[in-house]
Amino acid sequence: xxxxxxxxxxxxxxxxxxxxxxxxxxxxxxxxxxxxxxxxxxxxxxxxxxxxxxxxxxxxxxxxxxxxxxxxxxxxxxxxxxxxxxxxxxxxxxxxxxxxxxxxxxxxxxxxxxxxxxxxxxxxxxxxxxxxxxxxxxxxxxxxxxxxxxxxxxxxxxxxxxxxxxxxxxxxxxxxxxxxxxxxxxxxxxxxxxxxxxxxxxxxxxxxxxxxxxxxxxxxxxxxxxxxxxxxxxxxxxxxxxxxxxxxxxxxxxxxxxxxxxxxxxxxxxxxxxxxxxxxxxxxxxxxxxxxxxxxxxxxxxxxxxxxxxxxxxxxxxxxxxxxxxxxxxxxxxxxxxxxxxxxxxxxxxxxxx
Amino acid sequence: xxxxxxxxxxxxxxxxxxxxxxxxxxxxxxxxxxxxxxxxxxxxxxxxxxxxxxxxxxxxxxxxxxxxxxxxxxxxxxxxxxxxxxxxxxxxxxxxxxxxxxxxxxxxxxxxxxxxxxxxxxxxxxxxxxxxxxxxxxxxxxxxxxxxxxxxxxxxxxxxxxxxxxxxxxxxxxxxxxxxxxxxxxxxxxxxxxxxxxxxxxxxxxxxxxxxxxxxxxxxxxxxxxxxxxxxxxxxxxxxxxxxxxxxxxxxxxxxxxxxxxxxxxxxxxxxxxxxxxxxxxxxxxxxxxxxxxxxxxxxxxxxx
Numbered sequence: 001x002x003x004x005x006x007x008x009x010x011x012x013x014x015x016x017x018x019x020x021x022x023x024x025x026x027x028x029x030x031x032x033x034x035x036x037x038x039x040x041x042x043x044x045x046x047x048x049x050x051x052x053x054x055x056x057x058x059x060x061x062x063x064x065x066x067x068x069x070x071x072x073x074x075x076x077x078x079x080x081x082x083x084x085x086x087x088x089x090x091x092x093x094x095x096x097x098x099x100x101x102x103x104x105x106x107x108x109x110x111x112x113x114x115x116x117x118x119x120x121x122x123x124x125x126x127x128x129x130x131x132x133x134x135x136x137x138x139x140x141x142x143x144x145x146x147x148x149x150x151x152x153x154x155x156x157x158x159x160x161x162x163x164x165x166x167x168x169x170x171x172x173x174x175x176x177x178x179x180x181x182x183x184x185x186x187x188x189x190x191x192x193x194x195x196x197x198x199x200x201x202x203x204x205x206x207x208x209x210x211x212x213x214x215x216x217x218x219x220x221x222x223x224x225x226x227x228x229x230x231x232x233x234x235x236x237x238x239x240x241x242x243x244x245x246x247x248x249x250x251x252x253x254x255x256x257x258x259x260x261x262x263x264x265x266x267x268x269x270x271x272x273x274x275x276x277x278x279x280x281x282x283x284x285x286x287x288x289x290x291x292x293x294x295x296x297x298x299x300x301x302x303x304x305x306x307x308x309x310x311x312x313x314x315x316x317x318x319x320x321x322x323x324x325x326x327x328x329x330x331x332x333x334x335x336x337x338x339x340x341x342x343x344x345x346x347x348x349x350x351x352x353x354x
Numbered sequence: 355x356x357x358x359x360x361x362x363x364x365x366x367x368x369x370x371x372x373x374x375x376x377x378x379x380x381x382x383x384x385x386x387x388x389x390x391x392x393x394x395x396x397x398x399x400x401x402x403x404x405x406x407x408x409x410x411x412x413x414x415x416x417x418x419x420x421x422x423x424x425x426x427x428x429x430x431x432x433x434x435x436x437x438x439x440x441x442x443x444x445x446x447x448x449x450x451x452x453x454x455x456x457x458x459x460x461x462x463x464x465x466x467x468x469x470x471x472x473x474x475x476x477x478x479x480x481x482x483x484x485x486x487x488x489x490x491x492x493x494x495x496x497x498x499x500x501x502x503x504x505x506x507x508x509x510x511x512x513x514x515x516x517x518x519x520x521x522x523x524x525x526x527x528x529x530x531x532x533x534x535x536x537x538x539x540x541x542x543x544x545x546x547x548x549x550x551x552x553x554x555x556x557x558x559x560x561x562x563x564x565x566x567x568x569x570x571x572x573x574x575x576x577x578x579x580x581x582x583x584x585x586x587x588x589x590x591x592x593x594x595x596x597x598x599x600x601x602x603x604x605x606x607x608x609x610x611x612x613x614x615x616x617x618x619x620x621x622x623x624x625x626x627x628x629x630x631x632x633x634x635x636x637x638x639x640x641x642x643x644x645x646x647x648x649x650x651x652x653x654x655x656x657x658x659x
Contacts, residue, residue, distance in 0.1 A: 225373020
């Protein structure tokens with residue numbers, strides 16, 4: 001009863017409410033992202049650590065080396081010393097169990113400072129020491145330019161082949177009445193789920209017979225005969241395009257090749273771009289095929305196989321492994337950053353539909 | 355007219371049909387032939403026809419086949435729902451009007467997907483290290499629970515935890531699914547939301563009555579690929595353990611076992627049998643999934659897959 005009599009509270013203005021929830025949701029997203037990218041931070045920080053730091057107990061998380069200080073030709077290790085009710089960074093001059101003597105790096109002329117206690121109980125002081133040179137070492141050791149060129153060529157050629165052939169096939173599946181089409185489509189899906197191993201051994205022997213093993217051909221040629229997953233994705237997309245346009249073009253006497261190039265392809269750009277991106281990165285990641293077909297030809301290795309070989313040789317050098325791992329990621333990151341705009345634009349255009 | 359259309363259709367299908375014969379159908383038949391042989395490529399002259407002995411061994415006598423298969427299913431049951439759920443969650447978050455700097459977030463969430471899996475596995479192997487990995491160090495500093503060291507959280511050495519650790523590597527591959535979900539979310543006509551808004555539908559109602567039904571074809575696609583991908587899960591356990599199955603055989607998944615038989619022991623006849631068995635299982639699972647599709651997947655053009 002009383003509640004009815006209460007005057008309606010002024011609602012918070014919509015603008016302020018919106019801004020508040022925007023900050024809240026963005027903050028949540030930021031927090032998730034921070035946790036998500038934590039390993040990346042670990043990778044970068046580890047990549048620029050010196051190899052010596054891994055051996056130190058009590059070394060900080062950031063790239064650092066034990067701080068030292070030079071004075072009159074002597075090198076002093078710097079420790080964190082609790083003195084005068086605060087922590088001071090002092091150079092250890094005389095080691096002792098009961099008391100130790102220190103020298104102040106900021107004021108060495110003042111002479112020795114005595115501190116009661118065993119120097120062993122003290123923590124070393126650390127200073128920032130980023131070994132950016134690790135990236136160059138990893139680059140040289142792994143012969144990065146060659147790996148890069150091999151990978152780029154492989155990814156570029158197969159991406160073109162996979163997208164074009166898959167779009168042709170997807171159009172065929174999406175728009176034409178063909179007897180037994182559903183059976184063919186099921187067959188194609190079974191190639192998607194077909195464990196690669198099932199066809200591996202006989203295929204390998206055929207390629208061996210025709211002298212293709214040890215070359216890129218076994219990896220490149222099949223991409224030009226369409227790719228089940230890509231066809232599936234593009235077909236799903238074409239099926240969602242209204243048929244009015246291609247039916248109208250058909251009435252005007254356009255043949256299917258023309259319809260494919262002038263109507264279907266332009267409208268499928270988001271799907272094609274998606275497939276191109278996914279295939280490019282798939283090729284960049286491809287491991288098993290190159291490993292098998294390029295075995296014994298390290299000059300033809302792509303990045304993944306080269307990185308694995310590198311890891312097998314230099315596995316103990318955690319910093320170099322992380323540096324090399326990050327180097328392999330740089331180009332895909334850059335390409336995606338630019339290609340993402342095309343991708344999103346395409347999505348927006350089809351979203352509006354007119 | 356119909357004949358002409360068929361001819362055109364076959365023309366467009368021809369790249370696939372030729373490829374299918376050359377790279378799938380004929381090698382598959384040949385592979386089945388291998389499954390009836392005892393064949394070792396190192397000693398090809400010792401090849402013998404042994405009938406279905408490999409098949410009987412795989413299905414009846416070799417208990418490792420069933421074990422490695424159930425490990426694979428167990429891992430998929432953990433990693434797939436988490437992976438797809440995370441992808442959809444991120445897509446919804448980044449599709450929200452409220453998030454500031456969406457395009458940057460999108461790029462950053464996608465970024466780890468671009469790192470070659472070998473590198474991803476090496477980076478995670480470091481960050482999950484029980485002594486020096488940041489995950490345990492941060493857990494310890496934030497909660498005070500002992501997480502580092504041999505008494506701590508041994509992500510990759512504890513049989514109870516290792517599938518969750520591997521699931522975490524997988525989350526770095528969330529980008530593809532997230533981008534596809536995001537694209538499909540943006541493809542949902544805004545008129546639907548405007549109409550729902552006028553009818554007074556709240557966020558959750560819009561999510562379950564409009565958003566999710568409109569993107570079910572994409573969810574379905576991701577689910578099928580995810581299940582099939584899980585069956586062939588190989589690279590991470592291979593890079594980290596060399597296929598030893600550490601810890602306690604838990605990571606000797608079906609594909610790892612297949613690889614060991616075929617390429618470590620060079621039992622290629624038996625390997626071909628295992629590969630065929632995997633194909634049959636994958637096909638059955640897919641048929642079941644497609645059977646359920648008509649109850650929950652909505653296609654705009656009305657034609658069923």
